[in-house]
Amino acid sequence: MNPLETRMKIRRQEMTGTTSGLCEQYIQTNMVTLPKAYAFDFLLFCMRNPKPCPIVEVMEAGMSRPAAADADIRTDLPRYRIYRNGSFSEEVLHLNDVWQDDFVTFLIGCSFTFEKALLDGGIPLLHQEQNKVVPMFDTNIPLQEAGIFKGNMVVSMRAVPNHLVDQALAISHDFESSHGEPVHAGAPEEIGITDLQKPDYGEAVTFDTDEMTPLFWACGVTPQNAALQARPSIMITHAPGHMLITDKKDPNYSIDS
Known part of the structure; x- marks a missing residue:
């Protein structure tokens, strides 16, 4: 399946497992979503720690559709984790019930790519x-x-x-x-x-x-570790191993491959 077909299956919750090995050569990303009040601190954290947190895209407050994919980050990752006040709260299959208009989302590079x-x-x-x-x-x-x-x-x-x-x-x-x-x-x-x-x-x-x-x-799970100490009121991430698959091929793969 191509990335769009795969994301549609994920959106319909027909696929809820790890994305390793899916849509080979296409960029996969980790995800971190925070209220806008914490966004600058987290952006600076990523810039100072580019090895575990290489930023692919930052989505402005309220945006749920990344530029690099015909996707919706509220529904198109197989599993999400929600942290409240620095503690793991729950793992969910979509974010429709918890989405806030002030959320800023960071897409972070993933080794699955x-x-x-x-x-x-x-x-x-x-x-x-x-x-x-x-x-x-x-x-x-x-x-x-x-x-x-x-x-x-x-x-x-x-x-x-x-x-x-x-x-x-x-x-x-x-x-x-x-x-x-x-x-x-x-x-x-x-x-x-x-x-x-x-x-x-x-x-x-x-x-x-x-x-x-x-x-x-x-690893892009690093922000989940940082959240345990930062204790933001709410922080949403991908579940480990369950990424956003974008429509964009990594440039390191040749056009003909």
Whole structure:
């Protein structure tokens, strides 16, 4: 299916699972929606932390249709998470019941965008093979503060065959608007991860630790971590692994691919 067909199925709630592997080569984005009163602080937070929060688009107060897609962010992500006063409140399939006219929405680059490039480079994606949501972990990597927003980075993990690590780094390096190359390789304990089988978000994948190296990419779930400390009155995000699929191809993919 093309992006529009996929979003229509999501809008009708016929598809509610992870968007990894869907509409390959098209840009996918994380989403953060906040009342306008918090928008400047969050914009500054993203600008100071571009690795986990690469901004693709900022939608003005009350807007629900992004420029890069014939879409509606209130209905066209498979799952959303709502945080109230810094605490997780609920996970929902649409935002029609909670939408406010003062909401400002930030679309943030997602590593799902470059997964097709990894596959084309011969790099397996275990979360797809094992039908899992990509594992994501809280870390001890500090972020630069901006207003009320602060905290540590969240990362997504993909285990890569040892002999393909350099290739994975090179491929993802070019996708700067989708987090770029990993922030860490191997030795998860160095960034505060104690057990790869107990992710903070997503689902664990199984792999041979002798044959494969865990690579950790900055992740757009990072704002959810920051929200726990910032405690805005309401903050809405994508559910981890459940992105907005846009109509735009990433320019790193060739026109003929």
